[in-house]
Amino acid sequence: MSSGLSAVSIPVFVRMLGNLSTMLDRAVVDAEARKFEPSVLLESRLYPDMFPLRRQVQLACDFAKGASARLAGVPVPAFADDETTVPQLKERIAKVIAFCQSMAPADVDAGAEREVSIKLRDKTVTMSGTAYLNEMAMPNFWFHVATAYGILRHNGVPLGKRDFVGP
Amino acid sequence: MSSGLSAVSIPVFVRMLGNLSTMLDRAVVDAEARKFEPSVLLESRLYPDMFPLRRQVQLACDFAKGASARLAGVPVPAFADDETTVPQLKERIAKVIAFCQSMAPADVDAGAEREVSIKLRDKTVTMSGTAYLNEMAMPNFWFHVATAYGILRHNGVPLGKRDFVGP
Numbered sequence: 001m002s003s004g005l006s007a008v009s010i011p012v013f014v015r016m017l018g019n020l021s022t023m024l025d026r027a028v029v030d031a032e033a034r035k036f037e038p039s040v041l042l043e044s045r046l047y048p049d050m051f052p053l054r055r056q057v058q059l060a061c062d063f064a065k066g067a068s069a070r071l072a073g074v075p076v077p078a079f080a081d082d083e084t085t086v087p088q089l090k091e092r093i094a095k096v097i098a099f100c101q102s103m104a105p106a107d108v109d110a111g112a113e114r115e116v117s118i119k120l121r122d123k124t125v126t127m128s129g130t131a132y133l134n135e136m137a138m139p140n141f142w143f144h145v146a147t148a149y150g151i152l153r154h155n156g157v158p159l160g161k162r163d164f165v166g167p
Numbered sequence: 168m169s170s171g172l173s174a175v176s177i178p179v180f181v182r183m184l185g186n187l188s189t190m191l192d193r194a195v196v197d198a199e200a201r202k203f204e205p206s207v208l209l210e211s212r213l214y215p216d217m218f219p220l221r222r223q224v225q226l227a228c229d230f231a232k233g234a235s236a237r238l239a240g241v242p243v244p245a246f247a248d249d250e251t252t253v254p255q256l257k258e259r260i261a262k263v264i265a266f267c268q269s270m271a272p273a274d275v276d277a278g279a280e281r282e283v284s285i286k287l288r289d290k291t292v293t294m295s296g297t298a299y300l301n302e303m304a305m306p307n308f309w310f311h312v313a314t315a316y317g318i319l320r321h322n323g324v325p326l327g328k329r330d331f332v333g334p
Contacts, residue, residue: 003171003172003279003280004170005170005175007279007297007301008172008175008297008300008301011301012301012305015301015302016306046213046317046320046321047320047321047323050320112170112174113170130170130174130175133175134174134175134178134179134182135332135333136332138179138309139183139331139332139333140328140332142305142309142310142313143309143313143316143328143331145309146309146310146313146314146317147313147317149310150213150314150317153213153214153217154213154214154321156214161307161310164310165302165303165306165307165310166302166306
């Protein structure tokens with residue numbers, strides 16, 4: 001087994017996206033039990049100028065596929081961002097999990113020293129793959145997964161930290 | 168620079184705990200401007216059976232010091248968990264940052280293959296250092312930092328994702 005970046009990135013994306021997919025299933029079951037549309041949850045936010053659950057899930061996917069691709073040195077797959085239902089979001093998650101799993105560990109490991117360039121609003125930032133993973137990809141990935149959980153919990157979906165962390 | 172576990176754990180704990188400390192400063196400024204006690208924020212939760220902000224900060228600290236110590240193979244420092252104010256929480260954060268920074272990178276790297284045993288409620292789980300970092304320490308660490316941010320945002324403290332991610 002690799003002891004490089006691939007060992008602390010790919011399995012984390014795969015695991016947490018799987019947990020997120022399961023949490024969405026739980027949200028649907030809860031919405032049906034409480035007799036409202038799951039779309040109510042998908043459009044819920046923790047604060048008016050924060051993204052709704054739907055966008056949190058899309059962005060968690062984006063940082064997982066972006067990080068996997070950039071570290072491995074392959075093009076980042078582009079998605080249409082047009083999901084509006086839980087089944088569509090779960091399909092996006094499944095596609096990203098499969099993409100992450102298709103990365104060659106040695107390529108991802110080699111990304112540690114390779115320079116990664118990211119276009120931000122007003123500039124392009126260049127950094128090592130390790131710095132990119134630590135300071136950009138992971139903080140954003142975890143942010144969106146944890147905020148998705150927070151939105152579901154805040155709306156009363158019966159989840160616990162074990163659902164977030166995984167088995 | 169190490170390319171092992173130390174490179175993707177210690178700097179992440181140090182960076183994110185620093186961001187958390189700054190967010191607490193911002194919360195105090197905001198509470199003063201809106202004329203309520205910062206303790207109102209420290210006791211706020213996203214849902215009744217979730218921990219309040221105060222405990223989220225304590226637990227983010229605990230997973231950072233726990234992971235650093237267990238990977239490096241040194242005893243985990245025990246804290247009293249008696250903080251009730253922002254200055255006290257910031258002092259806890261500063262102590263944990265200093266502790267994380269005191270770990271020898273080579274010791275943390277060696278933790279990848281070492282077995283780590285964690286006592287849970289009803290059993291003891293043993294796993295490799297890498298699995299412990301990926302499946303227990305990191306998910307919990309990020310969960311508590313992101314939930315702290317979510318509580319502050321939900322209460323209207325003017326923060327953005329850039330405050331969470333860092334500069």
